[in-house]
Each structure stands twice: as structure tokens, then as C-alpha cells.
Amino acid sequence: MVADDPAVAVAEPKVPASSVTPEIQIELYRLMVRIRRFEEKSAQAFMRAAIKGFCHLYIGQEAVAAGALSVLEPRDAVITAYRDHGIALARGTPARPCMAELFGKQTGCSHGMGGSMHLFDRAHQFYGGHAIVGSHTAVAAGLAFAQQYENTEGVTLCLLGEGAVNQGVFAETLNLVSLWKLPIVFLIENNDYAMGTSVSRSSAGLPLVNRGSAFDMAGRVANGMDVEDVRAKVAEAINLARTEHLPSLLEVHTYRYRGHSMSDPDTYRTKEEIEEHKKGDPILLYRRRLEERHVLSDTLAKEIDEKARAEVQDALSFAEQSPEPDLDFAFSLRFSVEDQIDPIPRPRYSDL
Amino acid sequence: MAKITYRQALNQAMAEEMDRDPSVFLIGEEVAEYQGAFKVSQGLLQRFGAKRVVDTPISEAAFSGLAVGAALYGLRPIVEFMNWSFSFVAFDQLVNNVGSLRFMSGGQFSLPMVFRGPSGGGTQIGATHSHCPESWFAGVPTLTVVSPAFPEDAKGLLKSSIRSNNPVFFFEGERLYGLEGEVPDGDSLTPIGEARVCREGGDLTIVSGGYSTHTAISAAETLSANGTEAEVIDLRTIKPYDFDRIAQSVRKTNRLLIVEENKPFAGWGAQIAYDVQRRLFDWLDAPILRVTGLDLPQPYNGKLEAQVLPNVERILAAARQLLA
Structure with a gap:
């Protein structure tokens, strides 16, 4: 249903927040706990140098992935930046290939070629983990373009950090998606810090959701510490994209408890600030709310937590025991097999 | 055999491949209404419609990235740069995304796409418009780089490039568009990788x-x-x-x-x-x-x-x- 005044066309969500069933509530809670436990396990593995490179944890932001991805259908496409573990898990990628990818193993969801920042899972229409800030927003527009071209009625959800809004390609992309009415939702996960630079030190024209106004895009703000609020706002936006082919921009306020990456000494904010935010922890708050609603018992909460711990322990063992990919395998990935033309010779240049 | 220009050869290649495969589309600045800055896409809008011949704003990074997403999804974009010198605005998309996404995903995705346009100097348009960046892109391990000299190969190589399941960077000679040459009739492909x-x-x-x-x-x-x-x-x-x-x-x-x-x-x-x-x-x-x-x-x-x-x-x- 569309409001009477077309200038403020707001589609009604298919599933209003009030109708989140107890089963869905439990699943939202379970997913947040699974992501939290996965990230805690990743942090431990990183500390003992089993995970290398960069490792950006999602702890504190779980309600965003859980709420946003809970309203998607399998035909929809998801793409995000480098803080991607929680997004992959929320999209349905099992913990084992996720953890194995962090370990750089053959069994990882990107076969050890991507690492923490580049998780991909085609089977679940998860188009990656992307580590050049803002770069993937244009790729996201292409997914939506293709969905529209092929009349799939699928939509694209593109998550980005708030630091990405200052990349030029993001502005170019907002212009394109609005001009061409592509079925896409851009969700800014605003955790206040682009690495160590706060929003107030990096961005003019706050709130960031205003970045869509210049391109006539629908905008919404959500509380990223409240999984049901995220879910409701994303549902509205997804519905708008699916039924009206109108893109929108959401700004979701969240907070990360850990550093930008595991290598971050966190010198740009106070311990008090972090502790203050932890009082609004999305898992804690939701657990209390579900207990008040008599949806979640203490026993069930414990069971969910134990299962999540067992799951990530199993994923860790799987990752540890998995084989490393070899160089020949890596070379085999360079090119797709040709099926419409003759094979192209693919020498390895200067290969001594 | 018919004698046609290099420009017409490229045009025919695109038209024939778009006819053959509905997932092929052309995107770039002035490719549709204007009929191409160098008229390489002349008539394609009229023949295939605005859905498949897509004019863009002056946003190389965004439309290159958009083409990457479309290719990941399974379409076969042809991206026209009005001049290869303008591709540097999209360098991140070309090197990081076109160059790496298939590999970084462990081979889950293909990028069946062509980036094409005129390159090179000799027309007195100054340093920023006269680049010949073949070698810069050839330095990326996963990219295929093509540079035809004759109308026959312009057509045959572009057809092969469009049919390739891998990204091809296709360099046209700005000074060659008017060159005439014999081009075989029908579906003639020049193999990629053969001198x-x-x-x-x-x-x-x-x-x-x-x-x-x-x-x-x-x-x-x-x-x-x-x-x-x-x-x-x-x-x-x-x-x-x-x-x-x-x-x-x-x-x-x-x-x-x-x-x-x-x-x-x-x-x-x-x-x-x-x-x-x-x-x-x-x-x-x-x-x-x-x-x-x-x-x-x-x-x-x-x-x-x-x-x-x-x-x-x-x-x-x-x-x-x-x-x-």
C-alpha cells in the first residue's frame, strides 16, 4: 500500500514488526548469539596467531546483520564491506567454511584466497566481503541492475560502513540507482568510527542518511542495537525496492566494542565510552525483552548459548584440521573455463 | 567479404553478439542517444532499445563497478570508455574488482565482460587524453588485453571477447576508426592469443x-x-x-x-x-x-x-x- 501523497510514497512492510512471531524472535536471538560466539572464537584464534592478516570483528553490531538479513528471500543478493563475518553467518553460510576462510584453508568459503575480509558464498547469493572502502557499492548497484534486467523480482541489500559515505564512488552510485530506479537498499552501519576517525571528524551534513536526499532517495534511520527495529526498517525498504523498484538509504546506529581490527590499540576513544555502550548491548537487551514477553526462558537461553559455543568450537577444529590450498590450485582460479570460444592459452609469465 | 571501416566492424560485432545473446548489453557515456562519441554504437539503441544500450552519467567508477556486479550476477556487459584515458577514474574497479573478485572468491564467480574504447595518441588532445594503457592493465594477472589493428580483427576479436567468460580489455586505435578493410561476412571469430x-x-x-x-x-x-x-x-x-x-x-x-x-x-x-x-x-x-x-x-x-x-x-x- 502506498500513501495517498505520491511525494511521500512509503510502502507498508509486508511483515510489520508487531507480527514478529515468537519463532522469529528466538531465531533472531539465536543468530546474534551465534555471531557473538563466532567472533569471540575468532579473536582468540587471532591472538594466538592462527588467524593472520586483518580481522575485523562484528561484536556489538550483531543486531544489524540479524535484523536486516532476516527479511530477505533466497533470491535476494547481499553484499557488504570487510566486517563481514556476521553478515555471512546471517546469510546462511555455515560457521565451518567461515572459520576455515579466516584460517586461509582450502575448505574456506573462498578456498583460502580471500581471508577474513573477503568471504563469498554464491550458493547463498552472498556477493562478498569487500575491503576497498566504498568500492563495492557500485558493484551492488550492478547486482540490482541485473535483477531488474532479468526481471527476477529479487532485490539487493548492500551494507557499508559509515566511513564509506565519503568515497566518491558512493555518491556516483546513489545517483545511478535513483536515476534508474534499481531495486536496492543501502544500509549504512554507523558504528561512529571509520577506523579511528569519528563521524564528527569526517563527515559534514549529518545525519548521514541525508546523503540520499540529494538524489531523491527514501531514507530511514534505525536503532542498530534493537534487532526488531532494524528488521522493521529494513523490511520497509526491501518492500519499497521489490514492489516499487525504489532504492533507499538506511542509517543504522550501532557500536563496535572491539577495535577497528584486531591490530587496533583503541586509543581514540575512552574505556568509559565503550562501557557505556555495552549497557545497551543488543543481545542483552533482546534477551531481557524476550524474557519479559515470556518467549525466552533461562533454560532456552542457556541451551542456545551452549549450542552456539559448540558450533564455533566445531568450526574452529574443522578450520585447524583442514588442508592448505596449494599454488597449482591458486593458478587454476585465475580464469573461467571458456565454453563459447576456443580455449585461450594462459601462460605463467616469468615463472622461475 | 565486404569492405567496411574499423568502426563499422566493431559496430557489427556488437550488434551480432547482442542479437545472439540477450544477456549482452552495452553501457557507457553517449553510447545510446548520441550514437557513440566515435559513432561505434551507431544504430544500436534503435535496434536493441534503451534496456540494452544504456547511457550513463559521467561516472566511470560507478558504471564500471555496476558492470562488475551485473557480470557477477551472470550478464555479459560491454563497457565503453569514451577514451581509455578516462578509465583511470575507475582504476579501483578495474584492478581490484575486475582483476580480483573471481580469484578472491575462490573461483565461485565469473566476470564475462568487455571494457572497450579508443586509446593512444596522435590526435593532439594532450597528455590526459592520449594514454595507451595496455601495459598497465596487462600487469594485472587475470586480465586479457586485446588491441586489433585491422577491421577484420576488430570484428573477430570483439566477437571472441564478448563470448569469453573472462574479462577482456579491448583497445581500439582512435586513429583507426576510419580505416577500411575486407571483413569476412557471417560469424567469423579471431582467436584470442594468436598473432x-x-x-x-x-x-x-x-x-x-x-x-x-x-x-x-x-x-x-x-x-x-x-x-x-x-x-x-x-x-x-x-x-x-x-x-x-x-x-x-x-x-x-x-x-x-x-x-x-x-x-x-x-x-x-x-x-x-x-x-x-x-x-x-x-x-x-x-x-x-x-x-x-x-x-x-x-x-x-x-x-x-x-x-x-x-x-x-x-x-x-x-x-x-x-x-x-
Whole structure:
């Protein structure tokens, strides 16, 4: 249903927040706990140098992935930046290939070629983990373009950090998606810090959701510490994209408890600030709310937590025991097999 | 066989492939309503409609990235850069996304896409508009780089490139669009990775590509008038280049001259020179020489630009040095 005044066309969500069933509530809670436990396990593995490179944890932001991805259908496409573990898990990628990818193993969801920042899972229409800030927003527009071209009625959800809004390609992309009415939702996960630079030190024209106004895009703000609020706002936006082919921009306020990456000494904010935010922890708050609603018992909460711990322990063992990919395998990935033309010779240049 | 221009050959290639495969679409600045800045896409909008011939704002990064997403999803985009010099605005998309996404995903995705447009100097439009960035992109391990010199190959290679399941960077000679040549009728494909011998000769081998091939042929004709026969090889595909064809010729002539418009430092000719000296050292009677664009930004001044580009005089001087 569309409001009477077309200038403020707001589609009604298919599933209003009030109708989140107890089963869905439990699943939202379970997913947040699974992501939290996965990230805690990743942090431990990183500390003992089993995970290398960069490792950006999602702890504190779980309600965003859980709420946003809970309203998607399998035909929809998801793409995000480098803080991607929680997004992959929320999209349905099992913990084992996720953890194995962090370990750089053959069994990882990107076969050890991507690492923490580049998780991909085609089977679940998860188009990656992307580590050049803002770069993937244009790729996201292409997914939506293709969905529209092929009349799939699928939509694209593109998550980005708030630091990405200052990349030029993001502005170019907002212009394109609005001009061409592509079925896409851009969700800014605003955790206040682009690495160590706060929003107030990096961005003019706050709130960031205003970045869509210049391109006539629908905008919404959500509380990223409240999984049901995220879910409701994303549902509205997804519905708008699916039924009206109108893109929108959401700004979701969240907070990360850990550093930008595991290598971050966190010198740009106070311990008090972090502790203050932890009082609004999305898992804690939701657990209390579900207990008040008599949806979640203490026993069930414990069971969910134990299962999540067992799951990530199993994923860790799987990752540890998995084989490393070899160089020949890596070379085999360079090119797709040709099926419409003759094979192209693919020498390895200067290969001594 | 019909005699058509290089421009028409490219146009036919796109039209035929768009006819053949509904997932092929063309996107870029002025490709639709304007009919192409160089008229390469003339008539395609009328024939295939706005859904498949897509005009963009001046946003190279966004429309290149958009094409990447569309390719990941399974479409086959042809992206036109009005000039390859403008592609640098989208360098991140081209190198990081086109160059890495298939690999970084562990091979889950393909990128069946073509980036094409005019490149090179010689039209007095200054340093920012005269780049020949073949070698910059050839430096990315997963990219295929093509640079046809003749209408026949412009058509045959573009058709092959569109049908390839891998990203192809297709460099057209801005100065070649009006060149006429015989082009076979029907569905004729030029294989990617195969060079062509344009002119046979036994005294030295000249390897070139794109517009420089024509300069090399002119120089070879002058040499011939003076009794020296140069074999001219047109690479057609820059990467992967046809080593075997070059080797066959060098084993006969024992002398190799490489002519390329790229700037000298690490231009593709340097890779060929390395490979040939490493594998055919005993066959060479003289050091391999290269004639390249001079190590300068492109000057606007016409006389200077003619000196900066590989030209017949510099090729003749290099040939004399090789044969001395």
C-alpha cells in the first residue's frame, strides 16, 4: 500500500514488526548469539596467531546483520564491506567454511584466497566481503541492475560502513540507482568510527542518511542495537525496492566494542565510552525483552548459548584440521573455463 | 567479404553478439542517444532499445563497478570508455574488482565482460587524453588485453571477447576508426592469443600491435625498397601474446625489433624481450631493440607528438642498428 501523497510514497512492510512471531524472535536471538560466539572464537584464534592478516570483528553490531538479513528471500543478493563475518553467518553460510576462510584453508568459503575480509558464498547469493572502502557499492548497484534486467523480482541489500559515505564512488552510485530506479537498499552501519576517525571528524551534513536526499532517495534511520527495529526498517525498504523498484538509504546506529581490527590499540576513544555502550548491548537487551514477553526462558537461553559455543568450537577444529590450498590450485582460479570460444592459452609469465 | 571501416566492424560485432545473446548489453557515456562519441554504437539503441544500450552519467567508477556486479550476477556487459584515458577514474574497479573478485572468491564467480574504447595518441588532445594503457592493465594477472589493428580483427576479436567468460580489455586505435578493410561476412571469430604475420621477410622480425602495426608496415616497406625484408607480426592480443609465432620468426631472422606505443618503462615489449632472450638466446644475432612512445607525457604540439609516438624514422634507425 502506498500513501495517498505520491511525494511521500512509503510502502507498508509486508511483515510489520508487531507480527514478529515468537519463532522469529528466538531465531533472531539465536543468530546474534551465534555471531557473538563466532567472533569471540575468532579473536582468540587471532591472538594466538592462527588467524593472520586483518580481522575485523562484528561484536556489538550483531543486531544489524540479524535484523536486516532476516527479511530477505533466497533470491535476494547481499553484499557488504570487510566486517563481514556476521553478515555471512546471517546469510546462511555455515560457521565451518567461515572459520576455515579466516584460517586461509582450502575448505574456506573462498578456498583460502580471500581471508577474513573477503568471504563469498554464491550458493547463498552472498556477493562478498569487500575491503576497498566504498568500492563495492557500485558493484551492488550492478547486482540490482541485473535483477531488474532479468526481471527476477529479487532485490539487493548492500551494507557499508559509515566511513564509506565519503568515497566518491558512493555518491556516483546513489545517483545511478535513483536515476534508474534499481531495486536496492543501502544500509549504512554507523558504528561512529571509520577506523579511528569519528563521524564528527569526517563527515559534514549529518545525519548521514541525508546523503540520499540529494538524489531523491527514501531514507530511514534505525536503532542498530534493537534487532526488531532494524528488521522493521529494513523490511520497509526491501518492500519499497521489490514492489516499487525504489532504492533507499538506511542509517543504522550501532557500536563496535572491539577495535577497528584486531591490530587496533583503541586509543581514540575512552574505556568509559565503550562501557557505556555495552549497557545497551543488543543481545542483552533482546534477551531481557524476550524474557519479559515470556518467549525466552533461562533454560532456552542457556541451551542456545551452549549450542552456539559448540558450533564455533566445531568450526574452529574443522578450520585447524583442514588442508592448505596449494599454488597449482591458486593458478587454476585465475580464469573461467571458456565454453563459447576456443580455449585461450594462459601462460605463467616469468615463472622461475 | 565486404569492405567496411574499423568502426563499422566493431559496430557489427556488437550488434551480432547482442542479437545472439540477450544477456549482452552495452553501457557507457553517449553510447545510446548520441550514437557513440566515435559513432561505434551507431544504430544500436534503435535496434536493441534503451534496456540494452544504456547511457550513463559521467561516472566511470560507478558504471564500471555496476558492470562488475551485473557480470557477477551472470550478464555479459560491454563497457565503453569514451577514451581509455578516462578509465583511470575507475582504476579501483578495474584492478581490484575486475582483476580480483573471481580469484578472491575462490573461483565461485565469473566476470564475462568487455571494457572497450579508443586509446593512444596522435590526435593532439594532450597528455590526459592520449594514454595507451595496455601495459598497465596487462600487469594485472587475470586480465586479457586485446588491441586489433585491422577491421577484420576488430570484428573477430570483439566477437571472441564478448563470448569469453573472462574479462577482456579491448583497445581500439582512435586513429583507426576510419580505416577500411575486407571483413569476412557471417560469424567469423579471431582467436584470442594468436598473432598474425602481416608481411613476410627473412632479415629481421618486427613485432607490433594496434596502430603501431601500421607504422611498422610502412617502415618495412621502406626497408624493402632498400633491399631489407622485415617480417612484421601483428600481435592482435597483447596478453596472452603469441610467443610461438614470434619464436618461429626469430629463429628465421635472428633479429627482433619491438614497436609499441606504450611508454618505455615496463611496456609489454619489455616482457616479450625478456621472454625471447631467455628462451631464444642462442638464436639472436643482435640485442633486441624496442621503439616505444618516448618517456614523456604526450605534448599537444603536433610536431613534438609525432616525435614522441613510434614513427617510421625511429623504426628505420633501430632496424639499421639491428642489421649493422
